[in-house]
Amino acid sequence: MILHDRIAEILPDWRNRVNRLVTEHRDFKVCDVTISQIYQGIRGVQIQVADISYVDPYEGIRLRGYTIPEVLEKLPRLPGCEFPMAGGLYFLLMADALPTFEEAMEVENEWKKHMEIPRHVVNMIHSMPRETHPMTLFSQAIMALQVDSIFARQYLDGLTKTDYWKPTLDDSIRLTAKLPSLAAIIYNWKYRNGEINAPNPDLDWSGNFAYMIENPNNHEYEELCRLFFLLHxxxxxxxxxAHTAHLVNSALSDIYLTSAAAMNGLAGPLHGLANQECLRWLLKVYNSFESFPSKDELADFARRELKSGRVIPGYGHAVLRTTDPRFTAQFEFARKYLPDDELYQLVCRIYEVLPDILKETGKIKNPYPNVDAINGTLQYHYGVREFDFYTVLFGVSRILGITAHAVWARALNKPIERPKSLTTAMLEERVAGKPDTIEVAM
Ligand SMILES: CC(C)(COP(=O)(O)OP(=O)(O)OC[C@H]1O[C@@H](n2cnc3c(N)ncnc32)[C@H](O)[C@@H]1OP(=O)(O)O)[C@@H](O)C(=O)NCCC(=O)NCCS
Structure with missing residues (x-):
């Protein structure tokens, strides 16, 4: 398969680069860690090397070195489609090169072979209480697929360490192939009549999700899915x-265990669940005014929110210091496809007003919108109005990145992750200038 060939071709060079760093510069110091960082979520500590993507504070995410506008421009697309195929994106993430149309199609075709969801997984979803959160169902379903892990089976048979990445890639392709169908099964069972269209072989991976949930505005929603799954x-x-996935993967857990663990992290309100909060807030603003609010009315509303100690969802970012280019890409989509949508118009007006109001506080490092400031608005417009499902859509997309990181961690033989914890007493002794009374193993 094309991804195997391409990774096998570039792997010796990557292994050499890493070996050179580790052997020739093993004691080179990357950063120091302060007590405040330890107590504040290891914020900013450079603990990880990840070559799949990098968040530049001023340019936003770069996928294998390419900015979002570059990725949108350069990746191949199907004839008649505005946005690229996810198959091309997966090639870029995995193989570290822009694919040709044929290479992107090869990934798409490989996915088509493995899209079907085993009956036991469908039955498991159907046996759950209907009020189960869709992220719980999504994570459970990924776990239920684990029985077919090729890595787990080959590992038991004594797989050679340098080949660990190969069945990890096989598993990744099989798991990612199923994600649109899995999400559609969960969506239709939880919110519709439970029936589902079989995947359409003429459509790509992203377009098929729109097709399977039978979105009434299928063509435009297919395009939105292409954009959304790429951006996230x-x-x-x-x-x-990502960090959860790396940690679990480092124990040689297979891609199903790794991805389900990552999804459990994504399901947290401070991470992937934030997008539903943004739409809720937007609707609250919308419903707080009898007619479309003026800039001054919005400014007063925002100041009141801030004064009462509330955060404004969709604005600010831990790393970015500019408008998130993923926001901009979806903003442009909305400008083209839904210019008359009142919620979109509200997003525009808030964007005009809010950064200056946030700057007035003097403490917010990034007063600009992040991707969540518009995500939900687009889904809402196309009738996907079940807020708790939005994180599943995010997860479908994010597993593309997570599996690429996992394959490369195996390819570069990254070892089990095992940092060290200290006790409060140890820190107290250190700040008092006393030596550690208990030996700290390194
Ligand atoms: C994303 C976020 C968690 C980043 O947090 P952060 O890295 O601590 O951000 P900052 O360093 O700029 O925060 C400095 C202060 O500004 C506040 N702040 C940041 N963004 C804010 C916002 N959108 N509304 C109100 N206050 C905000 C923080 O709460 C913090 O206040 P404190 O010093 O009283 O604790 C934060 O901006 C936020 O809560 N945004 C809204 C939620 C959201 O959009 N989440 C999705 C993120 S992709």
């Missing part, structure tokens, strides 16, 4: 879900 595919290596 990765956000470097140390956010909660």
């Amino acid at each position: 595919s990765d956000h470097e290596g140390a956010n909660v879900s």
